[in-house]
Amino acid sequence: MIYPDSKVLLEVRGLRATVNGIEILKGIDLTVRSGEVHAIMGTNGSGKSTFAKVLAGHSAYQVTGGSVLFEGKNLFDLDPAERARAGVFLAFQYPIEIPGVANSHFLRLAYNTVQAQRGKDELDPLEFEDFVREKMKLLEMSPDFLDRGVNEGFSGGEKKRNEILQMALLEPRLAILDETDSGLDIDALRIVTNGVNRLANRDNATILVTHYQRMLNYIVPDFVHVMQSGRIIRTGGKDLAFDLEAHGYDGIGNAQPVAAGA
Amino acid sequence: MSAVLQNLVNQPYKHGFVTDIESDIAPKGLNEDIIRLISTKKSEPEWLLEFRLNAYHQWLKMKEPEWPNVKYPKIDFQAISYYAAPKPKKKLSSMDEVDPELLRTFEKLGVPMNERAALAGVAVDVIFDSVSVATTYKQKLAEVGIIFCSISEAVHAHPHLVKQYLGTVVPVGDNYYAALNSAVFTDGTFCFIPKGVKCPMDLSTYFRINTEESGQFERTLIVAEEGASVSYLEGCTAPKFDTNQLHAAVVELIALDNADIKYSTVQNWYAGDENGIGGIYNFVTKRGLAKGVNSRISWTQVETGSAITWKYPSCILQGDNSVGEFYSVAVTNNYQQADTGTKMIHIGKNTRSTIVSKGISAGHSNNSYRGLVRIAPTATGARNYSQCDSMLIGDQCSANTFPYIQVRNQAAKVEHEASTSKIGEDQLFYFAQRGIGNEEAVSMIINGFCKDVFQQLPMEFAVEATKLLGFKLEGSVG
Numbered sequence: 001m002i003y004p005d006s007k008v009l010l011e012v013r014g015l016r017a018t019v020n021g022i023e024i025l026k027g028i029d030l031t032v033r034s035g036e037v038h039a040i041m042g043t044n045g046s047g048k049s050t051f052a053k054v055l056a057g058h059s060a061y062q063v064t065g066g067s068v069l070f071e072g073k074n075l076f077d078l079d080p081a082e083r084a085r086a087g088v089f090l091a092f093q094y095p096i097e098i099p100g101v102a103n104s105h106f107l108r109l110a111y112n113t114v115q116a117q118r119g120k121d122e123l124d125p126l127e128f129e130d131f132v133r134e135k136m137k138l139l140e141m142s143p144d145f146l147d148r149g150v151n152e153g154f155s156g157g158e159k160k161r162n163e164i165l166q167m168a169l170l171e172p173r174l175a176i177l178d179e180t181d182s183g184l185d186i187d188a189l190r191i192v193t194n195g196v197n198r199l200a201n202r203d204n205a206t207i208l209v210t211h212y213q214r215m216l217n218y219i220v221p222d223f224v225h226v227m228q229s230g231r232i233i234r235t236g237g238k239d240l241a242f243d244l245e246a247h248g249y250d251g252i253g254n255a256q257p258v259a260a261g262a
Numbered sequence: 263m264s265a266v267l268q269n270l271v272n273q274p275y276k277h278g279f280v281t282d283i284e285s286d287i288a289p290k291g292l293n294e295d296i297i298r299l300i301s302t303k304k305s306e307p308e309w310l311l312e313f314r315l316n317a318y319h320q321w322l323k324m325k326e327p328e329w330p331n332v333k334y335p336k337i338d339f340q341a342i343s344y345y346a347a348p349k350p351k352k353k354l355s356s357m358d359e360v361d362p363e364l365l366r367t368f369e370k371l372g373v374p375m376n377e378r379a380a381l382a383g384v385a386v387d388v389i390f391d392s393v394s395v396a397t398t399y400k401q402k403l404a405e406v407g408i409i410f411c412s413i414s415e416a417v418h419a420h421p422h423l424v425k426q427y428l429g430t431v432v433p434v435g436d437n438y439y440a441a442l443n444s445a446v447f448t449d450g451t452f453c454f455i456p457k458g459v460k461c462p463m464d465l466s467t468y469f470r471i472n473t474e475e476s477g478q479f480e481r482t483l484i485v486a487e488e489g490a491s492v493s494y495l496e497g498c499t500a501p502k503f504d505t506n507q508l509h510a511a512v513v514e515l516i517a518l519d520n521a522d523i524k525y526s527t528v529q530n531w532y533a534g535d536e537n538g539i540g541g542i543y544n545f546v547t548k549r550g551l552a553k554g555v556n557s558r559i560s561w562t563q564v565e566t567g568s569a570i571t572w573k574y575p576s577c578i579l580q581g582d583n584s585v586g587e588f589y590s591v592a593v594t595n596n597y598q599q600a601d602t603g604t605k606m607i608h609i610g611k612n613t614r615s616t617i618v619s620k621g622i623s624a625g626h627s628n629n630s631y632r633g634l635v636r637i638a639p640t641a642t643g644a645r646n647y648s649q650c651d652s653m654l655i656g657d658q659c660s661a662n663t664f665p666y667i668q669v670r671n672q673a674a675k676v677e678h679e680a681s682t683s684k685i686g687e688d689q690l691f692y693f694a695q696r697g698i699g700n701e702e703a704v705s706m707i708i709n710g711f712c713k714d715v716f717q718q719l720p721m722e723f724a725v726e727a728t729k730l731l732g733f734k735l736e737g738s739v740g
Contacts, residue, residue, distance in 0.1 A: 058691050080694035089695070096692040099683075100710030109706075110696035117697070149710065166696060 001202075002222050003035040007071075009174055009205050010055075014066035017054045024050045026230035027066065032174070032205045039208045039216055039241065042227035043249050048209045049093060051227070052178040056090040057083050070174070085117040087173030091163040091180050097151040103162070104146035107132055111169045135168045139195045156183035157192075164195045175199070176207045181215035193218035213245040288345035294318065297445055300345050304414050304448075309425060317434035317444030324438045330601040331630040331662055332570050334506075334543065342477045342508055344446040399463065408492075409454040410465055413481050416452035423454055427485050431514040431551045431578070439510040439572075440547040443479045447512065450481035455490035455521075464720055466495040477508040484514070486521035488554065493524040495723055506534075506569060511546045519554030519581065524562070526719055527575075528727055531567035536625075538597025541569025548575035549605075552584035552613075560587040561604065562718045564727040569598060574632065576605035579613035579641075586615040589715040593731060594627030594659070603633035603664075608641035608674070617648040618714050622731075623659035630662040637674040644674040652682045653711050655704075683711075705731075 010032040017025040024047045032038055042048045054061050055068065057080035068075040070088065078086060098106065104125070111132075112122040123131055133143055139161045151159050160180055167175055177196065181189055196219055200206055208219060216224075216238065224240040225232045228249065234240065243251075288299055297318055301311040326337070403410050409420060416424050434444040451467045467482070486492055509531065515523045525548075534541025544567075550559035561575040577586025588604035606615035615635065623629040635646045652661035663680050685707055693703035708731055709716070716724045 056691075056695050059687055080691060081697055081699050084695050084697040092692065092695075096689050098689065098692075098707060098710055100713040101706050106696075106706070109698055109702070113697035170696070 001035050001037070001200075002033075003202055006033045006035045006202070008032070008069075009034045009071060011069040012066070013068075015051075015054070015068060016063070016065035017050060018062045018064050019050065019060055023064070024061075024230055025054065028230070028232060030225065030232065032207065034173070034205055035202045036223065037200065037206045037208065037219060037221045039210060039219075039221035039224045039238075040227055040232075041210055041213075041224060041241065041244060044211070046227040047230040048227045049178055050230075052090060052176045052207070052209050055083075055176060056080060056088060084170075085114055089167055089170055089172030089175045091160070091167060091175065091177040093179040093182065095151045095154075095159040095163055097149070097154075099149045099152050101150050102146070103148055103150050104129065104132065106150045107146075107166065107169060110166065114170050132165075132169065135165060138168060138198060139165050140191050141165060157185065157188035160184060160188065160192055161195075164192050164199075168195065168199055171199075171204075173204050174207070175204065176209065178209045179211065180208070181210055181212065189215065189218060213241040216241045286346070287343050290343050291340040292318075292342070292344060292446065296344055300446060300448060303345065304417070306417060307421060310417060313429065313434065314445050317441050318446075320435035321438065321441035321445055324435070324441055326438050327572075330572050330632075331628065331664070332572065332599040332601050334570055334599075337508060337543070339442075344477060344479070345448055403461075403463075403465075406459055406462065407456040408459060408461055409452065411452055413447075413450040413452045413483060416454075416483075420452070420454070423485070424452065424483065427483055427514070427516055428481075429514075431516060431549050432512050432547050437547060439545040440512050443481060443510045443512040443547070446477075447479045447481040450483070450511070452482075453484040453492060453494065455484075455486045455492045457487040458489045459487075460490070461492040464493045464495055466497070468497045477510065479509075480511045482511070482513040483516075484523055484525070485516045486518065486523050486557075488519045488521060490518075491522035491524075493720060494526070495720060496525070496527045497530070497726075506541055506543055508543045509546070509568075511548075513546070513548040513575075515548075515550035515559055517550065517552050517554060517557035517559055517581075517584075520556045521554060522558045522560075523550060524560045525550070525575070526723055527561075527563040527565070528723060528730065529563065529565045529567055529571070530730060533567045533598050534569040534596065536596045538569070538626075541598070542567065544568035544571045544573065546573040548573060549578065550576070550586070551578045551580060552586060552610075553580050554584070555581040555610070556583045557581050558585040558587070560585075560589075560718070562587075562589040562715065563591070563602075564715070564719070564723075564730065565590070565592040565600060565602060566730050568600075571598075571600040571602050573602050574604055574634075576607070577615060578607045578609065579615065579644075580609045581613075582610040583612045583614075584610055585613070587718075588615075588617045588619070588633075589718045590619045591622070591712045591715045591727070591731075592620070592629055592631075593622045594624070594629045596625040596627060598625075598627045598629075600628070601630045601632055603631045605634040606636070606646055608635075608637045608644040608646070610641060612643040612645075613641055614644070615646045617646070617650070619648075619650045620712050620715055621650075621652045621661050622655065622708060622711070623652070623661050624655035626658045628660050628662075630664060632664040632666075634666040635668070635676055635678075637669045637671050637676065639670045641671050642673045644671065646674075646676045648676075648678045649714075650678075650680045651711065652680075653708070654682065654684045 008031060012028055012030040015025055015028040028051060040048045063076060108128045115122050141161055151162060221238050224236050224238060226234040288296060297314050301314060400410060432440050435441050453465055455461050484494060517523050531542035531544055552559045559577045565571050575588060579586050586606050592600045592602050594600050604617055617633055619631045621629040621631055631650045637644045650663050654661055661682060665678055667676055669676055689707060690700055690703050709728055716727055719727055
């Protein structure tokens with residue numbers, strides 16, 4: 001939701017990045033204020049997932065130009081773990097399986113790491129169990145998920161729910177959801193998006209990276225950005241997503257880049 | 263990121279000190295005279311000298327195995343000393359008589375040799391170079407009829423038992439290194455659990471090679487009579503030398519009807535430095551005979567040390583309904599090489615075996631699983647399940663799996679699963695994105711990967727193994 005006079009959380013200016021020497025991001029500008037929900041849409045290869053990973057600090061990508069300020073500080077001064085502890089959260093498009101590591105152990109370690117960073121109390125395994133079970137209800141997850149290996153043998157929908165569960169635990173300032181809707185059936189989509197909506201508040205912000213308008217029926221964005229060839233080529237309100245659905249990405253191409261909220 | 267991984271896997275060896283202790287070392291080289299010397303030093307009976315000489319003559323005719331997937335310069339067997347003992351070599355009647363320097367060594371290594379300070383419930387036999395220096399809890403075990411002593415002592419105190427079983431599972435001419443061991447073995451551990459006795463505590467042997475020019479050739483013999491059970495633990499370390507030391511042990515287990523032997527190893531011999539200089543050649547033959555009906559032999563090994571590891575703890579499942587198990591974690595780093603696995607030989611009806619092997623390779627190392635599952639025509643209803651997983655850290659190392667399956671009975675079931683995974687940027691990035699740093703991530707990934715094996719270890723050993731892997735792969739950031 002757009003709140004008047006809310007603080008700028010993320011300020012991206014002229015961001016360029018390469019992978020294996022190939023330029024993928026060719027000058028991205030984006031401003032996200034707390035409370036807002038932004039959707040970034042685009043075809044495969046438009047650079048939207050790369051943008052998400054660059055913000056989170058994936059080492060496969062080289063930043064070659066531009067700047068990103070997160071809460072006024074240079075994001076690139078922080079390594080990936082420091083960014084996570086500072087409140088940048090990425091829900092993975094393909095969550096990683098870690099066989100043999102109990103989900104509860106992983107979740108608690110992540111939670112306590114971020115809690116410690118915020119100067120808050122860490123939870124022992126028993127306290128955490130109660131805490132996480134509450135959060136799991138939000139995502140209609142069975143407690144069995146705690147004893148299984150992290151994402152090990154999870155279905156696509158279960159993995160995505162586990163991502164949003166982590167988001168619920170870590171309470172990030174900025175959540176970036178990379179194609180969280182892909183591979184979800186209607187029920188799972190409802191559960192996951194409901195979880196995301198419940199977590200959104202005035203002090204945080206969400207960036208949805210998605211291919212389809214479908215997800216935006218459940219999470220209503222304040223801004224929709226269309227990416228093409230490594231740039232944001234159009235920015236509008238939620239209706240822009242419907243235009244895209246009706247006319248396709250080709251139908252709205254070649255417009256002038258517009259910086260959101262600028 | 264690969265630089266991060268490299269730092270993570272570099273960790274100095276903590277047991278690399280040499281104890282300054284006067285040793286009685288035999289002249290280098292191997293011949294009949296040396297074998298007679300060893301036998302005389304240990305005042306052995308004639309039959310054992312014959313056993314040794316027979317092995318030696320067979321060894322002379324054998325060739326070093328060349329099939330393992332490891333590379334090393336040819337070993338000069340005449341440059342090795344086959345006997346090294348801490349002086350003074352006299353009969354020790356209590357722990358108080360053990361050289362204080364030796365006691366300090368084992369204290370440094372964290373071996374509970376002092377009975378009062380011993381970890382509750384673990385009886386320890388300690389082998390220093392070639393001889394056994396102390397056995398704890400002997401008295402208490404004797405009360406229930408259990409014999410737990412050095413094999414040299416057993417030769418004198420229980421000759422009929424040693425003679426009855428020695429070399430029955432691993433014949434003297436079984437293979438090159440077993441023949442060598444049979445000719446020159448200097449000490450080791452003997453355990454005998456009589457009929458119907460459940461051993462009330464874990465039995466443990468701690469091996470240490472201290473002398474640069476010596477080899478260590480220990481011999482372990484464990485017999486569990488009808489209905490008996492025992493859990494046996496073995497740990498190993500050695501000082502750092504630029505030369506390679508040879509360790510060629512033989513372990514024989516015999517389980518009679520309804521008997522149960524669980525044998526756990528944490529092997530942390532010196533592995534050589536980061537350039538592959540020095541380290542132990544660990545060429546070991548371990549085999550268990552599940553002779554009786556419903557008997558069970560279970561091997562669990564955590565192999566982290568040695569420049570080269572060549573060992574295949576095996577089970578011969580002779581008794582009907584007998585069970586064989588092999589749980590293994592083998593970690594190689596730098597230039598270490600491991601070719602390890604198991605053999606499950608099904609002979610009896612309804613025999614069952616389980617193989618779980620986890621290989622972790624880092625640095626420039628090479629880690630191979632080699633396993634044989636053989637179902638004899640007599641083994642109706644036999645079943646085997648094998649799972650061999652490899653994990654790679656970095657892109658300079660390699661992992662191989664060589665499963666051999668021979669089924670000669672139609673009513674048998676054999677399953678084999680294998681996987682290879684890599685600790686890659688994506689996994690570490692996932693942890694990092696949740697605020698968890700690389701070191702902790704690697705440790706969690708490795709321990710998760712090894713979980714199926716670690717949970718087979720007795721509690722204290724599982725803790726030690728977890729820590730050891732941490733040291734080995736995690737790095738020591740202060």
